[in-house]
Amino acid sequence: MADKEKHVLGLSGGRDSAALAVYMRQHHPDIDIEYFFTDTGKELPEVYEYLGRLEGFLGKTIHKLNPDRDFDFWLKQYNDFLPSAQTRWCTRQLKLRPFEQWVRPMLNDGMTIYSYVAIRGDEEYREGYSSKDDNLIIKLPFKDVGIDKAGVLDILEGAGLGLPKYYEWRTRSGCTFCFYQQKIEWVRLMDRHPDAFEEAKAYEKSAVEQGSPFTWSQGESLEELSKPDRIQQIKDDHEQRLLRQKKNLQQNPLRSDSEPLDIDDLYGKAKGCLACHK
Template identity: 80%
Template sequence: MSDAEAKHVLGLSGGKDSAALAVYMRQHHPELDIDYFFTDTGKELPEVYEFLGRLEGFLGKSILRLNPDRDFDFWLKQYNNFLPSPQTRWCTRQLKLRPFEQWLKPMLEQGQKVYSYVAIRGDEEYREGYSSKHKNLKIVLPFKDDGIDKPGVHEILESSGLGLPKYYDWRSRSGCTFCFYQQKIEWVRLKEQHPEAFEEAKTYEKNAVENDSPFTWSQGESLDELTEPERVRQIKEDYEKRLERAKAKRQQNPLRDEPDSLDIDELYGQAKGCLACHK
């Protein structure tokens, strides 16, 4: 098939970078008929769905939902009730990448070339978000190529009228409500913002422990331990101290973002989250 018959796809996580890339491609490459897709695990934050709805309004196009044929609970049983973790990220593999591969498989087998646009920014080291051995699948990094950095992403979203997803008020990443890459302050805030989702995460954790899983959602302590009143106080105090230190550093450079716009991960060290979930 010719390049004119190529398929163009852009995956959305519900996060700011992929949303900004969708806006950027719509504004700078309107000639491309891009299929925007979101792989729904069914465990996403409600703010994610609200943001995707607003993004659809801007794009003037529906975002395809690639629902996995097996949900989180199915795969949890397949993995003997062992929770996913940074060491065994089966959730990303089975609930995000697998549906994407199944969607593209017929196109690639028919010889169609597919261009997949990924939101790696110009100020990030390139991390392989999705590598394919298939000769017809090409990964494209527009932000990397055009030098769009984090402030540039914010500017794109603000100028479009979308702004940031609402969960950025209390959390640094999209993805499942019980993502194991959350910082401890984010678990505390999840309990405050979405107590039902927090209780569901606790249930999964207790079942995993009963089945000899070596992992808890948050490294080094259970959610019960993490949300003891004294522990919550410690976590919040630690967060405030880190924020104050970051503010002091940011004030030395007026060209940087305002201190209050710091991502939580910047305060604790950048976590290597899964690109399919968090970009």
């Protein structure tokens, strides 16, 4: 029965999930999809701005899921250890847990939930969205029809949305202090959102004093990273990478404009957390 089905699509504030929302609206208008965003309270302001524009295009409110406990609470629960690639408690507690709490009563009531995930046709299906419940069914529309990164960009341009503004300086959505950021992204966060950078630095200083083995950026503290000589070194390294990448980039004659470079194109693909970075 229809009332025993629910269709949901999680938005991260990133391009792929936004493009999937547009695609489903355009190609499957008969499916009543509920769009949701899990708000950690530590997101970039550009994320909220983009979600607002996306709401306008979809003509539907994006349902906000808020964690029942904030970052500070969970930091204490994990003995002041910062989240890291080895211990991704932030994704587990601030992104996945609120989603599970939202859908669990519906699943318990016998409802079948279809969750649409923006894994592209040019990506491997990665772990993180595997369902442990037979009534929670994962759907991969982009994978099914072969839409790749270029296709995602076309969808967003065609809808008049374009990319979120933070793509001018950063690849990742999610928290301002995401540990998957490259060092150049930390430098740019310091330039564009100094208050958020200082907050991240304060969290790091306190955590290290409490014995945390992790810093936000691998191999150095934000205090060290923010020294003028180090900033210049990071910027110089980034420019060299950019020049090498542009030199090696194959132009696609079928596209009138060259594909924008991602930070990941320069530094190698980071696994990331799908709930944040899609």
